[in-house]
Amino acid sequence: MHIRPGTKDDAEQIAELHTRSWLTAYAEIMPASYLNASLLDERKAMWRTRLAAETAEPDHARCALVAVEGGAVVGFAYLAVQGDGRVLLDNLHVQPERKQSGIGRRLVCHAFGWAAEWHPGRTVYLEVLRDNAAAIGFYRRLGGQPTREFVERFPAGFELPVVEYAWGPSSSRVIDWPPESVSGDQLG
Numbered sequence: 707m708h709i710r711p712g713t714k715d716d717a718e719q720i721a722e723l724h725t726r727s728w729l730t731a732y733a734e735i736m737p738a739s740y741l742n743a744s745l746l747d748e749r750k751a752m753w754r755t756r757l758a759a760e761t762a763e764p765d766h767a768r769c770a771l772v773a774v775e776g777g778a779v780v781g782f783a784y785l786a787v788q789g790d791g792r793v794l795l796d797n798l799h800v801q802p803e804r805k806q807s808g809i810g811r812r813l814v815c816h817a818f819g820w821a822a823e824w825h826p827g828r829t830v831y832l833e834v835l836r837d838n839a840a841a842i843g844f845y846r847r848l849g850g851q852p853t854r855e856f857v858e859r860f861p862a863g864f865e866l867p868v869v870e871y872a873w874g875p876s877s878s879r880v881i882d883w884p885p886e887s888v889s890g891d892q893l894g
């Protein structure tokens with residue numbers, strides 16, 4: 707398994723994994739009617755747009771990372787700098803069959819590396835559904851601190867409590883650094 711920057715050719719596989727991960731991880735959290743609707747089509751459109759932009763014009767304001775094994779995408783993460791200067795870890799998903807095998811940790815490690823390279827001194831944060839106990843256990847294990855709690859209203863019309871976890875610039879983000887297979891230059 708190695709981790710590399712995502713390109714537009716990864717859009718389909720990422721969208722499929724993203725959808726499957728939501729169906730698995732959020733089955734007991736989100737309404738079934740929402741999960742059974744047009745998730746895959748929406749994900750495909752989103753990733754095609756994101757990765758086409760990134761491939762055409764890398765600007766270091768965002769970054770897709772994919773974990774690849776034998777040509778298959780087994781995990782991914784997406785980072786985007788926000789208006790307040792913080793770096794949002796917007797999506798982090800590992801193939802359901804490959805959870806708890808270290809892929810998530812390596813993706814987060816690369817994400818921290820990218821943030822340190824292109825946005826030094828900035829906080830990295832993410833938003834996780836409060837009922838996603840497994841992911842919260844993972845973030846806590848990696849030293850994330852809960853910094854905010856709020857209720858998110860989804861466009862489909864339901865609301866869910868969300869917790870923000872953050873890693874400040876001076877917090878110990880050295881969880882497995884440096885990564886073995888990607889340099890900052892490659893991450894663009």
Ligand SMILES: CC(C)(COP(=O)(O)OP(=O)(O)OC[C@H]1O[C@@H](n2cnc3c(N)ncnc32)[C@H](O)[C@@H]1OP(=O)(O)O)[C@@H](O)C(=O)NCCC(=O)NCCS
Pocket residue numbers: 727731798799800801804805806807808809810811812832833834835838839840841842843844847848
């Ligand atoms: C959350 C997720 C990304 C974690 O990735 P992963 O590859 O399964 O996690 P790793 O194997 O890298 O685990 C790293 C460490 O976290 C710990 N950990 C992982 N899952 C955990 C859990 N459910 N509870 C407590 N600790 C956990 C591991 O034991 C490991 O600790 P160790 O290094 O001391 O052994 C992955 O499980 C996933 O895709 N979940 C579904 C989608 C999701 O919820 N994404 C987050 C959206 S906000």
